[in-house]
Structures are given as structure tokens and as C-alpha cells.
Amino acid sequence: MGMHRPTGFTTAGMALIVAVVLGAPMGAQQPAPPLPTPGPSMAEALKALDMARAAATKANLTLSCAVVDSRGDLVALTRMDGARFFTTDVARGKAQLSAIFGQASGNLAQFGATPAFSNFNATAQGRLFPIQGAVPIMRNNQVGGAIGCSGGTSQQDEDAAKAGLAGF
Amino acid sequence: MMLPIPSVLRAGLVTTLLVGVSIPAVAQPAGRLTLADALRLIEAARADASAKSLRLSIAVVDARGDLVVIASMPDANAATADTAIGKAMLSAFFGQPSAALAPRANTPIFQSLNAETGGRLRFFQGALPIVRNGYTVGAIGASGATAQQDEDSARAALTSVAPR
Numbered sequence: 472m473g474m475h476r477p478t479g480f481t482t483a484g485m486a487l488i489v490a491v492v493l494g495a496p497m498g499a500q501q502p503a504p505p506l507p508t509p510g511p512s513m514a515e516a517l518k519a520l521d522m523a524r525a526a527a528t529k530a531n532l533t534l535s536c537a538v539v540d541s542r543g544d545l546v547a548l549t550r551m552d553g554a555r556f557f558t559t560d561v562a563r564g565k566a567q568l569s570a571i572f573g574q575a576s577g578n579l580a581q582f583g584a585t586p587a588f589s590n591f592n593a594t595a596q597g598r599l600f601p602i603q604g605a606v607p608i609m610r611n612n613q614v615g616g617a618i619g620c621s622g623g624t625s626q627q628d629e630d631a632a633k634a635g636l637a638g639f
Numbered sequence: 640m641m642l643p644i645p646s647v648l649r650a651g652l653v654t655t656l657l658v659g660v661s662i663p664a665v666a667q668p669a670g671r672l673t674l675a676d677a678l679r680l681i682e683a684a685r686a687d688a689s690a691k692s693l694r695l696s697i698a699v700v701d702a703r704g705d706l707v708v709i710a711s712m713p714d715a716n717a718a719t720a721d722t723a724i725g726k727a728m729l730s731a732f733f734g735q736p737s738a739a740l741a742p743r744a745n746t747p748i749f750q751s752l753n754a755e756t757g758g759r760l761r762f763f764q765g766a767l768p769i770v771r772n773g774y775t776v777g778a779i780g781a782s783g784a785t786a787q788q789d790e791d792s793a794r795a796a797l798t799s800v801a802p803r
Contacts, residue, residue: 512713513685513710513711513712513713516710517678517710540717542717544711544717544720545709545711545720545721546710546711546720547708547709547710547711548706548708548709548710549674549677549678549707549708550674550705550706550707550708551674552671552673552674556703556705556706559705559706
């Protein structure tokens with residue numbers, strides 16, 4: 472026996488019903504849209520800062536190090552005993568820049584001399600520091616945040632930041 | 640040669656010198672706030688906030704108002720980090736709870752002070768000075784809940800870490 476359809480039951484209407492009936496289970500089976508990459512938690516950030524500090528102590532340095540989320544917002548920052556006061560702002564500014572662009576802040580040193588950077592920096596209330604010393608935290612090929620240090624030479628800062636990366 | 644001072648005072652002087660060995664030197668009456676101190680305070684405040692299901696940012700600054708540690712709990716509002724820092728700075732500058740200073744936010748002197756620090760101060764309840772031997776060695780500030788809850792968590796940290 473063939474399918475009996477009421478008059479006016481269009482193909483489009485049938486497609487709609489199929490969609491509604493199948494919609495729920497099909498939606499559940501489809502892969503969920505990727506969630507935003509979770510930022511570093513406070514515990515992760517403090518652990519990473521511990522590791523960065525351990526590296527700094529080993530190198531006989533006193534640094535400030537900062538962890539920011541993917542948006543560049545501060546998650547945690549520690550200033551080691553004896554580190555100069557302004558190193559907090561520099562560490563934060565490097566990390567913020569690194570998170571925004573998903574690159575090591577050292578890669579952006581040339582960019583820092585351009586008018587475009589001035590615009591970015593104005594948007595960020597002048598907080599950014601286009602200096603080596605911060606590296607992005609990559610998670611699932613996405614930027615989850617950044618960690619940056621200040622207080623030594625740029626290379627020493629970056630080395631300590633990279634030591635902190637191991638905490639994630 | 641003995642100084643021409645009464646023996647009672649002399650005895651007192653000797654006692655002071657002897658006792659002086661066990662109490663902090665006069666040159667550093669309260670000692671500096673170390674990073675280790677600050678991290679203990681942060682952890683205590685976090686534990687208190689966590690027990691109350693609050694999501695706070697907690698900042699510890701030194702006596703000069705310079706940042707030592709800031710930590711944001713997961714899902715704390717992004718603006719709370721700078722608010723916690725600004726409250727703590729204010730509290731450290733005056734050695735008073737930020738709540739006691741908040742009503743003076745609009746006075747010319749406080750406005751000037753805020754301009755001087757690049758507009759970083761926040762005139763809200765939620766920060767308390769860290770006092771040692773009667774000296775302000777820093778301040779702890781929290782932000783993310785009601786002003787009273789912020790202050791309660793800061794106080795809980797001070798009580799559990801550095802009983803006065």
C-alpha cells in the first residue's frame with residue numbers, strides 16, 4: 472500500500488516534520504560546537520608562577536611574573552621579594568600583549584614601533600609592553616592566555632616565563 | 640665608666656638591651672611583607688571565599704601600595720582584579736580599612752591622590768591593612784561579591800594567617 476498523504480501536504484512541510492522529529496536526536500549526535508578554550512584557573516596560574524619563580528631563583532633573579540587569560544585579563548601575578556615595583560606592570564603588559572596576539576611578545580618588538588601598535592596600546596589604556604619576556608599559553612591550538620615576566624634581561628624574562636608554561 | 644644615671648634606670652636599660660635580642664630590631668620594627676606572607680594570605684582568603692561560593696579577586700600590596708600578589712578565582716569578573724588592587728592600595732596608603740576611607744572619595748585630596756597613582760585607587764569597602772607590631776606593612780583587598788563579603792574574606796585571611 473502506498474503512502475497516503477492529505478492534500479496540500481507539501482514536500483517542504485514533510486521536510487519540516489522530519490527535521491522537527493529528527494532534530495533533537497540528530498542535534499545530540501552532532502559534534503557540539505567547540506567551547507571557548509577555558510582560561511587558566513587560579514590554581515593553574517599560581518602553580519605556573521611557582522615554576523617561573525623557581526627558574527628565576529635558580530638563575531639568581533628577582534622577577535615579577537603575570538598570568539593573563541585569552542582576553543589579556545589578569546588571572547594572577549606575583550612579585551618576588553626584592554623585585555622592583557614597576558616590574559608588575561611590565562610583566563602584566565607583556566603578557567597581555569602576548570595573549571592578544573597569540574605570539575611571544577618578543578616577536579612583536581618591531582610591531583611595537585608602528586602607529587598601529589600605538590592604537591592598540593591606546594585601546595588597552597597604555598598597558599601593553601612590546602618587549603620580549605612573555606609567551607602565549609596554547610591549548611587545543613587556541614590561545615588560552617599568556618605568561619610574562621619582568622625584572623631580568625628580556626631573554627631571562629622569557630626563559631622564566633617558558634619555565635612557567637610547563638605548569639599548564 | 641658608668642654613666643651618671645640612677646641604678647633603677649640602668650637596670651631597665653640592661654633589661655631592654657637583653658630583651659631587645661628577642662624582639663625585632665628597632666630599624667626594622669615590623670619587617671617587610673614577603674611574597675610568602677602574601678601568598679599565605681591569598682590562599683586563606685581564597686579558602687574563605689570558596690567556602691561561601693564567592694568568586695573573588697584577591698590582592699596583596701606592600702606598605703607603599705605596590706602590588707605583591709593578585710589572584711583571581713575561576714569565573715571572577717574580569718574587572719575585579721583591578722578593583723581588588725585599587726582597594727588594597729588605598730588601604731595601605733592610610734593604614735585603614737578602605738571602608739573608612741570610601742566616604743572621602745570626592746574630597747580634593749583624595750582626588751589628587753588618585754590622579755597621582757594614575758587613577759588606580761578604588762574607593763570601596765573590601766580592603767584591610769596588614770598590621771604588624773603596630774606598623775602597616777601592606778594591605779589585602781578583595782573584590783567580586785558585596786563590599787561586606789569582600790571585606791569579610793580579607794578579614795578571615797588576616798585572622799587565620801597573622802593573628803593579632
